Amino acid sequence: MIDSFLQAAPVLHHLESAGYEAYFVGGSVRDFLLKKPISDVDIATSATPEEMKQVFRKTVDVGIQHGTLLVLYKGNSYEVTTFRAESEYVDFRRPKEVVFIRSLLDDLQRRDFTMNAIAMDHKWNIIDPFNGQQALKEKLIQTVGSAEERFTEDALRMMRAVRFVSTLSFTIESVTLIALKRHQNLLEKIAIERKRAEFEKLLAGLNRRNALRLLLEVGIYKFLPGFENREDVLTRLIECECEDLNINEMWLLIIYYLNATEKQEIEAFLKEWKLPVKQIKEIIRLFFFLKKRLAKQWDTYELYSAGKEAIVSVEKLYEVVTETKPHKGMDHWLELYEALPIKDRAQLKVTGTDLLSWFNQGGGPWVKEMIEKVELAIIMGEIKNEHLEIKEWLEKCNRK
Ligand code: ATP
Ligand code: MG
Secondary structure, eight states: HHHHHHHHHHHHHHHHTTOOOOEEEEEHHHHHHTTOOOOOOEEESSSSHHHHHHHOOOOEEEGGTTTTTEEEEEEEEEEEEEEEEEEEOOTTBBBEEEEEOHHHHHHTTSSBGGGOOEEEEETTTTEEETTTHHHHHTEEEEEESSSHHHHHOTHHHHHHHHHHHHHHHOOOHHHHHHHHHGGGGGGGGSSSHHHHHHHHHHHSTTTHHHHHHHHHHHHHGGSSTTTTTOOHHHHHHSSSOOOOHHHHHHHHHHHHHHOSHHHHHHHHHHHTTOHHHHHHHHHHHHHHHHHHHHHOOOOOHHHHHHHHHHHHHHHHHHHHHHTTOOOOOOHHHHHHHHHHOOSSSSGGOOOOHHHHHHHHHOOSSSHHHHHHHHHHHTTTSSSSSSHHHHHHHHHHHOOO
């Protein structure tokens, strides 16, 4: 954990040697002080992006309009952001423009919560003008300055507060909570993509059920796509032992409690959340395996077509929604899966080219059909996955 900072320390050094200030900031300092694993080290500096480019040879423009540059250094990359103040907030959303500044204090002041407004220099000195360490000690989520102002400037901060309840198991400080209750309707204005990022972090947190309860009690759920009139969904989620589920499995659980059964309905819900198409497809795939599994046990072909990861996800969901540990549970199905002679069509010891030459026929849909026939016969244990055996078997089938 300290390693990430040690590795990144030369980046701060270089900036300082060039006459600028540079600090570790944000989630990495917070998590370090909490003795938690650090995801990525964020760096803030008084240098502007152009000035940073003079200091480092390799940089990538990732968000230069916000003052963020990716610095590539000794095989690692670091997001380095110029100290900034956010001027004018428009319509309760992120500021229209950012202003680069030279003062660390002003940069920390624009941050959301006191626990996120702590800086650390490369000598491990902590700069904590808003008493963030005290908040960490008391496990409190408290805005920097007036909660009313901070939430009206950028309403997403209210969702961030709830997601930190989930990921850190902290409590929202009382004045901050009052402001949150008062201003939650401003979340209406916030882009779905930003809400989704926070919601997915919430769904993955250890304390997710309490965070979901808070969404329900405070009323924030009304501003989340698809949840508008669905207190029932939240209520059921809160009651579930869902802590071991990953993000896609949580989405699946939500869909299950929405009672959505048609593909279009599920797709529409996930699209409203602007999930990537690939993720939507995977969740829908899992949903239909879950649906089948709830109706009956797995058969060999389903185990094969689902694949290991989906079997694990579906079995986890099965246990959560039925609140049972079935006699033939995860281990049983995984054992059957492991025993399958092939796990993927690519492992077949026959190819389309083989078929064309064996049967001396032009290409056509029959090739795919025959491959599928072989695949099924192998999975069902009727024949072995061996070139010659497949050939003989097909010739015999053809003669019939
Ligand atoms: P995580 O460990 O989950 O990444 P984080 O606190 O680092 O948590 P980020 O979204 O990565 O969260 O943001 C980095 C830092 O930027 C925060 O710690 C906070 O100081 C600041 N920040 C992020 N979003 C906002 C916001 N909407 N308003 C004010 N400050 C913010
Ligand atoms: Mg972060």
